[in-house]
Amino acid sequence: MRVRWLDWFFSRIHPQAVNMKNWIRHNKGFLVFLFLFGIFRTAIADWNPIPSGSMRPNLVEGDVVFVNRLAFNLKVPLTNIVLTHLGEPQRGDVVTFFSPKDGTRLIKRVIALPGDTVEMRDEKLLINGHEADYAMLDSAPEPLDHGGSMVAVRLREQMGREQHRIQVLPEANAGRNFAPVVVPADHYMMLGDNRDNSADYRYFGFVPRELLIGRAERVLVSADIKGNWMPRADRFGMQIR
Template sequence: MKAFLRDNKGFLAFLLLFGVFRTAVADWNPIPSSSMRPNLLEGDVVFVNRLAYNVKVPLTDVVLARTGEPRRGDVVTFTSPEDGTRLIKRLIALPGDRVEMRNERLVINGVESDYLLQEAAQELAAGTTLQARRIAETVDGHQHRIQVLPQLVVPRDFGPVIVPQDSYLMLGDNRDMSRDSRYIGFVPRHRLIGRAERILVSADYLGNWMPRTERFGMSLR
């Protein structure tokens, strides 16, 4: 064992530093589901800045220092308060916000968000499509695209609720196919992993595995 450690100490040091880098500085996150369509697709791999909000003890949720404040509209990775799985959603409401949703329309602190409708089709599986309604949603001056599927029977209303201190309300951009704060509750700050900033690479793994080069390097802000 000693001989192995001596002969491979350079490689082992690299693995250690690489592990610290991935768990404390920067990471990448594959997108496994449709919950963030139309902005993130299954097969995208996003770059996550782990220092955007906190410095943590590697492999834990223990916060050593705060490095920045989460902002409305950020695409955030976090560990679910429900079961500890890693999720990626959009930060919609900040601590102290009063939030409600009425027929898919958000109202934050008494101000209804703006919506511009656009029709599209979403491929769910090979040979199967559902008609999707893609919408430009503007929340407190921050615009992003969302998607709803009018054919599905899903909850379209909640609240009003008040976001607790040091917690955030997260929603998937694919509003009718996302397990987010409507189901798992508010996300405490210490569970935030980082801010997703851009798509590194992308491949159509639901289809022919061809790379989607037009998505390489695409900014999420």
């Protein structure tokens, strides 16, 4: 009985194995392409959709950004194992990384480097005892998840020669202060540009270097996913600052 059962099993599995072998033979070029594409995307360059408004006003929902994975680390593909360092993150870089809290892929701005002492007082940053300069730019409505909107005040934040736009929501209940902290070695402080609507350092702490994915450099394409889904051609190819 056992021999008959095995004969029945192999009579069924053998044609399937032959069919699979033939399929692989006829599609090996496509499979090699998929393999090399996977290596390229996990080790060299990548793209990252922007799903939330935490980087407003510089990045908005519906942007798809180009990420240079070789900006900081060379990693074993599909892992966070760093083979060698290729460059150093700079204050003001917009980077993608894995959240140290839950592994979620995020995009934020590097605010402080290893060894920096950082403090936030009433939304204003102090780094190594120097307060950032702020200049009012304009205001705009900020859409809310449950409908409606509130006023967003947009500012230029400058520390030394590095400057970028941020926005604050004066009416929001947000964490606008934290006591002085020192960024540990091989860690970075990340904040969203939408300061009062961003889960960032204030939520997950410092980010270890090995969790960095790459530097976001340009918007590849963009569509109004919160509205009519029409392309926003004026954002195609836009450099991220």
